[in-house]
Amino acid sequence: xxxxTTALEATDKDFERMIQMLTGFFVTQIAGAxxxxxxxxxxxxxxxxxxxxxxxxSIDSVATFRLLRACASLGLVTCDDGLxxxxxxxxGTLRTNVPGSLHSLAIAWSAPGHWLPWGRFLDAMSAGQPxxxxxxxxxxxxxxxxxxxxxxxxxxxxxxxxxxxxQDVTRLVDTSTAKLAVDIGGASGTLVHSLMxxxxxxxxxxxxxxxxxPSATASAAALGLAERSRVLGGDFFTSVPEADLYLLKxxxxxxxxxxxIHILENCRRAMRPGGRVIVIELLLGEIGEPGPAPFMxxxxxxxxxxxxxxxxxxxxxxxxxxxxxxxxxxIRASMAVIEAVAA
Numbered sequence: 001x002x003x004x005t006t007a008l009e010a011t012d013k014d015f016e017r018m019i020q021m022l023t024g025f026f027v028t029q030i031a032g033a034x035x036x037x038x039x040x041x042x043x044x045x046x047x048x049x050x051x052x053x054x055x056x057x058s059i060d061s062v063a064t065f066r067l068l069r070a071c072a073s074l075g076l077v078t079c080d081d082g083l084x085x086x087x088x089x090x091x092g093t094l095r096t097n098v099p100g101s102l103h104s105l106a107i108a109w110s111a112p113g114h115w116l117p118w119g120r121f122l123d124a125m126s127a128g129q130p131x132x133x134x135x136x137x138x139x140x141x142x143x144x145x146x147x148x149x150x151x152x153x154x155x156x157x158x159x160x161x162x163x164x165x166x167q168d169v170t171r172l173v174d175t176s177t178a179k180l181a182v183d184i185g186g187a188s189g190t191l192v193h194s195l196m197x198x199x200x201x202x203x204x205x206x207x208x209x210x211x212x213x214p215s216a217t218a219s220a221a222a223l224g225l226a227e228r229s230r231v232l233g234g235d236f237f238t239s240v241p242e243a244d245l246y247l248l249k250x251x252x253x254x255x256x257x258x259x260x261i262h263i264l265e266n267c268r269r270a271m272r273p274g275g276r277v278i279v280i281e282l283l284l285g286e287i288g289e290p291g292p293a294p295f296m297x298x299x300x301x302x303x304x305x306x307x308x309x310x311x312x313x314x315x316x317x318x319x320x321x322x323x324x325x326x327x328x329x330x331i332r333a334s335m336a337v338i339e340a341v342a343a
Contacts, residue, residue, distance in 0.1 A: 030070055031094065032110025035103045039068075040094040043077065043087035050085070100164025104156035112136070113143055113150045117302050124302045131302055140303055145211055155215050158187040162249060165280065166194035168331040173245075173278055173339070175199045180272075181245035182207055184236050184263070189216040189229070191247050191280075196225050203228045205241055210234075236263055242270045249280040253296070254306040257317060264321030268342065277323060279338040283330075284310045291334035314338055 034040065037057045042048055050065035057064075068085045071077045076091040096103045108114060113136065117124075120131040136143045144151035175181065175195050182205045183192035192204040204225070206216040210233030220229035232241065237259070240246070246267040252260040267277050282293040297308035309317070315325045323340040330336050 027074065029110050030067065031106040033067060034071065034076065035094050035106035040087060040091045041096055043085065043091065044095055047084045047086040049083050101160035104153050104160050108150065108153045108157045111150050111153065113140060113147065114303065121302060130304055141209060151211060155187045155212060159190045162190040165331055165335060166191055169280060169337055170194045170198045172329045172337050175202050175245065178202060178244040180205065180243045181247060182241055182243040183247045184240060185251045186216065186247065187212055188219040191249055193220060193223055193225055196228060197223065205230045205232060205243065207232045207234055207236060207240060236266060240266045240270050242272060244272050244275045246271065246277040248277060252279060253281050253300055253308055254304045256305045259305065260317050261321045264318065264323065268322040271342065277340045279314060280335060282308050282334050283336050284308050293334050311336065319343065
């Protein structure tokens with residue numbers, strides 16, 4: 001029988017847009033190079049030529065010019081005389097040591113640990129399984145244990161990403177009745193340190209893999225929080241310390257439903273009376289709604305056994321683990337701060 005269709009013919013604009021999409025993996029590597037060679041930090045000091053930057057970074061000057069020319073097309077820099085480049089605010093997102101810095105994230109996502117598994121995206125689609133073991137020889141966390149430089153970049157990326165939302169979380173989460181907070185999988189401890197800085201009575205624990213301990217210890221010391229801080233190298237699937245407040249930022253999305261419930265159940269068992277869990281995650285909205293969550297969902301499929309979820313799906317996970325969702329507060333970039341109490 002005839003198949004009726006309402007499909008419209010693609011226009012020149014559609015073809016141009018698709019070309020932009022198809023060159024997306026070029027852009028990831030460009031951003032990684034920009035971060036690796038600290039272009040944002042160099043140009044934050046003032047305009048510079050490709051030759052000047054290449055000399056400082058000990059890289060080829062012609063290649064540096066070609067990189068900067070591509071950056072100009074992406075809106076990262078401007079160039080009025082054909083030689084001298086000036087940073088734009090967009091490039092400023094890749095500066096180091098600024099709140100919400102994406103510098104280390106650009107390095108981490110363009111490095112082999114993330115890049116190579118995404119090269120097997122069709123295998124992830126056909127198998128419905130992460131591709132880290134087939135291509136890296138290990139699950140991502142085990143791979144990072146074997147690759148300290150990439151692991152450090154990822155830890156720094158989480159610090160930068162968390163620093164961009166820490167003030168929002170600190171503003172929204174009432175810690176006045178809490179004495180001890182645990183940052184589950186907290187990397188360098190950015191989130192719990194922010195809460196501790198705002199509340200001088202709050203003590204904090206960072207629970208993460210043993211190789212992360214030095215970073216979190218150094219961060220607490222640098223902020224003058226060493227006396228109120230502890231760092232535990234451990235496995236949140238085994239147990240978590242007793243506390244009043246549990247922080248889970250971008251943790252549950254790494255795992256499937258059963259594993260996520262297991263983590264929450266461990267928190268529920270260890271929680272002091274009147275305690276709470278704070279879940280900070282991207283939320284899936286309606287289909288077609290703009291935002292990063294559907295893309296990050298595919299990243300979870302490629303890299304880990306996890307997935308992004310809607311608010312109702314998080315409510316269901318919390319309920320199965322013995323919690324009741326108390327409130328959810330939207331913050332930037334499709335993220336939400338979800339607070340739950342014992343049911």
